[in-house]
Amino acid sequence: MPELPEVETIVRGLKEKIINCKIIDAWTDILQNIKKPKTFSDFLTQIKNKKIENIYRLGKNIIFELSDDYILLIHQKLTGHLLYGKWEKDKNGKFVSKIPGPLKDDPQNNFLHLILFLDNGFQIALSDLRKFAKIILLKKEEFYNLKEIKNLGPDPLDKNFTFEKFKERIFKKKRGKIKKILMDQNIIAGIGNIYSDEILWRAKIHPNKDISQLSEKELKDIYQIMREVLLKAIILGGESISDFRNIFGKKGNFDKMRKVYRREGENCERCNNKIKRIKIGGRSSYYCPYCQKL
Numbered sequence: 001m002p003e004l005p006e007v008e009t010i011v012r013g014l015k016e017k018i019i020n021c022k023i024i025d026a027w028t029d030i031l032q033n034i035k036k037p038k039t040f041s042d043f044l045t046q047i048k049n050k051k052i053e054n055i056y057r058l059g060k061n062i063i064f065e066l067s068d069d070y071i072l073l074i075h076q077k078l079t080g081h082l083l084y085g086k087w088e089k090d091k092n093g094k095f096v097s098k099i100p101g102p103l104k105d106d107p108q109n110n111f112l113h114l115i116l117f118l119d120n121g122f123q124i125a126l127s128d129l130r131k132f133a134k135i136i137l138l139k140k141e142e143f144y145n146l147k148e149i150k151n152l153g154p155d156p157l158d159k160n161f162t163f164e165k166f167k168e169r170i171f172k173k174k175r176g177k178i179k180k181i182l183m184d185q186n187i188i189a190g191i192g193n194i195y196s197d198e199i200l201w202r203a204k205i206h207p208n209k210d211i212s213q214l215s216e217k218e219l220k221d222i223y224q225i226m227r228e229v230l231l232k233a234i235i236l237g238g239e240s241i242s243d244f245r246n247i248f249g250k251k252g253n254f255d256k257m258r259k260v261y262r263r264e265g266e267n268c269e270r271c272n273n274k275i276k277r278i279k280i281g282g283r284s285s286y287y288c289p290y291c292q293k294l
Contacts, residue, residue: 002076003060004156004190005233006244006252010082011057012234013247017084018118022051023066025117027095030128033113034135036142046070046137047116059152059189071143073136080128083109084247087123095125102249109249129243153189156226166223170211178214178222179207179280191226194239194261197286199226201260206294207285208278232257260286 002010026044028034037043050066057063062082064072074082085103087095095112097104104110114126114135126133136146143149153169154161169187170178181187182196191199200207203221205214214222238244238252241262245251259269264277268288277284 001060001078001192002081002238002244003192003195004057004230005195005236005254006081006238007057007060007062007076007190008234009238009246009252010076011055011062014062014082014084014124015055017122017247018052018120018124019054020051021122022049022119023047023116024049024119026115027117028114028135030113030131030133030135033131033133034137036136036138043137047072057190058149059155059185060192061148061152065140069140071136071138071140073134073138073143073146073149074126075134075148076126076128077130077132077134079111079130079243080126080133081108081243081245082247083125083127083245083249084122085125085249086121087112087115087125097249102245106245106249108243108245127245151186153185153187156188156190157230163220163223167219170214170219173211175210175212177208177280178205178211179285181211182222182226183281183283190230193283193285194241194258195226195229195233197261198257198259199229201287201292202229204291206292207280207287208294229257260288262286 026047031040034043050070052064054065062074066072086098088098090096109127111127111129112125113128113131116124170181172187179196182191202225205218233254236253237246239254240251241255260275263275263286266275268275268291271290273290275286276289277286
């Protein structure tokens with residue numbers, strides 16, 4: 001699933017291209033993923049001729065501020081990513097990129113299920129292999145009452161998110177495994193499976209360690225490393241070990257920094273022992289049992 005760095009990469013890319021563009025048409029074959037409004041006809045009526053006034057990220061959500069006080073929320077879920085380009089239908093009725101390169105040649109960019117047509121001649125397209133992405137279009141006053149927005153934790157890169165506030169959020173629950181706490185979007189927004197593993201490896205903290213057993217120094221290490229890793233991942237354009245691509249269909253470059261995630265059986269870069277995989281909350285977690293002792 002795209003996490004904070006990947007979503008931020010998409011947002012920054014789109015902001016450079018589509019601010020003040022107008023949405024003149026739309027197409028989708030995943031009507032079931034549009035949570036509001038319920039019919040495509042209503043969706044099209046409400047979104048058509050709306051100007052894109054701003055784009056920003058809330059956790060893993062991409063937020064489009066549209067004219068007439070409308071908000072379009074897209075959560076890319078497991079395998080989704082937004083693309084910017086030009087597509088046309090082939091003789092089989094499938095949308096094919098008119099721009100040569102990764103938009104056309106990389107299979108991960110060819111699972112198109114939502115297209116927004118812009119007045120500059122380009123389109124925004126959602127490629128999503130698993131078809132789990134969530135789309136919500138609603139008025140601004142309704143947006144702030146959405147459960148997924150109202151209950152969202154603070155952003156770990158917010159300049160006001162101090163160590164004291166981080167500690168307060170971590171101990172919002174009295175107990176819990178640090179890996180699960182870092183991934184809880186109601187505690188801190190934006191961190192998922194990839195970056196929680198990478199943060200904890202660098203901090204030398206076992207993913208199963210209970211928060212009640214963390215020292216002040218360990219908490220400070222997690223806080224500082226969390227911000228460093230996320231910022232570095234944004235600079236590198238995110239992690240593309242799986243489906244993620246940027247708006248031009250290109251892979252991110254964080255993979256050169258990946259120390260443990262999906263490296264089961266490989267040698268730990270720090271101690272040369274084998275990386276292991278365990279299940280935490282039904283999700284695979286990767287760690288070094290020698291560097292990250294429980």
